[in-house]
Amino acid sequence: MTEKTPVGGSADQREDGQREDGQIGVGGTALGRGSRASRAQALRDTVDAVTAWSHESLGNGGPDFTGFPYERVVGYYQQTGKAAAAPELVALLRGARLGIECAGRARPWSSPDAWLFDTWLPLTFTDRPMSYVSYAGNDVLRIAEWNSDGGPEAAERADDLLTGVLLADLVVRxxxxxxxTGGGDRQRSRTTAVWQALARLPEYAPLALADTAPLDAVRSALAEGGPDAAAPAAREAVDALRTQAPAALLRAVEVALLPVTTLHDERMFIRSIQLFERLFARVARALMFAVESVxxxxxxxxAAFLETVGTRLAGATSPxxxxxxTMPPxxxxxxRDHTHGASAIQSRPxxxxxxxxxxRAGEVHSPEKGPLFALDATLQEQFLARVGGWPTAEARRLEEAMxxxxxGWRGMKRTHWGVTMKIIGRVPGTGGTAGADYLKAAADMPLFPQLAAV
Incomplete structure (x- = not known):
C-alpha cells in the first residue's frame, strides 16, 4: 500500500495503522502483523490455497465448503488490513464465488458451511463506500440462529451464546x-475493562454458560487480587465459553473479523460493534414478541418480554x-478515514x-440509514388501542415495563453520546450525521412518545 499522510493522529502512525516505532496494543499495531517479507509469504500461501480449493470445487466432486482456506484468508487480511489487501487476491476471491455460482453449485441454505461461505466471501471484497453491515460482519454471525426454532427461549440462548463467544475472543486478544506490552498503562486499562465485562456477562447474557462458576472466579479475582490475579481465571472462563459453542459458530466468529487497518484498536472496535448488535437485536426481538402478545x-x-430485555440492556450498557x-482518538x-460510509445508524436491529x-410523525427515508422498515403494528399503537379492555394491574405492569x-434505551444512547464526545468530540459523524450533536438529539427521542407525554 502506498503510504499517505497520517490522518488525525500521532505523527508516527501511518494511515494503514502501522506504527513506525513498533508499538503494539492500544494506540499501536495489532499483534501478528509481521514483517513485509512475512506478509508477502502469507499472500503467496493464501493465493495458492484459494486457487487449489477453487480448482477442486469446480471439478466433478462439487465444493467442499468446510475445506475452504478460511484461516489463510483471514490471517492474511488481519496482517495487512482490508484496505491494503492485494488486488490479485481480491480478484481471485471474487472469481471463486462467481465460479461456484456459474457452475450451479451455490446452495447457501443446504448446510451451515455452505451458508457461511456464501454470506462471508463478499465481505472480503467490499468496495467503498463501505456499509456498516458488511464492516461488522453482522450477517455472518446470524449463523448462531441456525438451529433455533425462532421462539423466545431458543433465540435468547443463541444470542447469549454468541455474545459469550464474541467476548471470549476479545478477552484473548x-x-x-x-x-x-509488558503491562503498559493504556493496555492494562483496556484489558481490565474487558475482564470486567466478562465477569458481568451473567447480567446481560445469562444463558451463555450453564455453570457460571468460571465467571464468578473472574469477578472474585478482580475484587480480591486485582487485574494480575484475573488473567488465569479469565482464560478458564474463555475455555468454558468456547467448549460449549458449536464449531460453526466458532468459525463464524473467527472469520467475522476483517479489519480495514492493522490497528490493534480496530479489533476491539469491531468486536464491540458486534456485541452491541446482539444487544440491539434482542431489544428488537423483545419488542416484536411484545407486539404479538398485546x-x-x-x-x-x-410485560415479561420487556422486563427481561430491560434487565439485559441495563447490565450491558456500562461494561x-x-x-x-479506551479507544484513543x-x-x-x-x-474513520477507512470506513467512510459505514455508520451505526445503519444498524438494522x-x-x-x-x-x-x-x-413517528414525519419519519422519512434517509440515505445514510439505508432502507427503513414499514410495520402496520407498533407496540405503542397496539397498547393504546387495547389497554382499556385489560385488568388494571396488568395494564399498569405493561405500561411501567414500557x-x-x-x-434504559435513552440512557444507553446518552452513554453513547458521552463516549463519542470523549473520542471524537464534535467533528462530523459517519454516515452523513452531525456526529455527537446528532447522538445527543437522538438520546432525547423517546421510544414511546405518547407515553412520555403523559
Missing part, C-alpha cells in the same frame, strides 16, 4: 496484548461502553427497535 390480549406476557472508552481517526416501538425500557 486484549490479554495477549497486555502480555506482549395483539393476543396477553399484556402480562408482553461494554467502558471498553469503548488518534486511532479512531484512522479507522437499531432501526427496528425504534420502528417497532412507535410510529417506560422502564424507554428510560
Amino acid at each position: 486484549e490479554s495477549d496484548a497486555l502480555t506482549a 395483539r393476543a390480549d396477553r399484556p402480562a406476557e408482553a 461494554l461502553y467502558r471498553v469503548l472508552t 488518534e486511532s479512531f481517526a484512522v479507522i 437499531y432501526q427496528l427497535v425504534e420502528t417497532v416501538s412507535a410510529k 417506560r422502564s425500557l424507554d428510560a
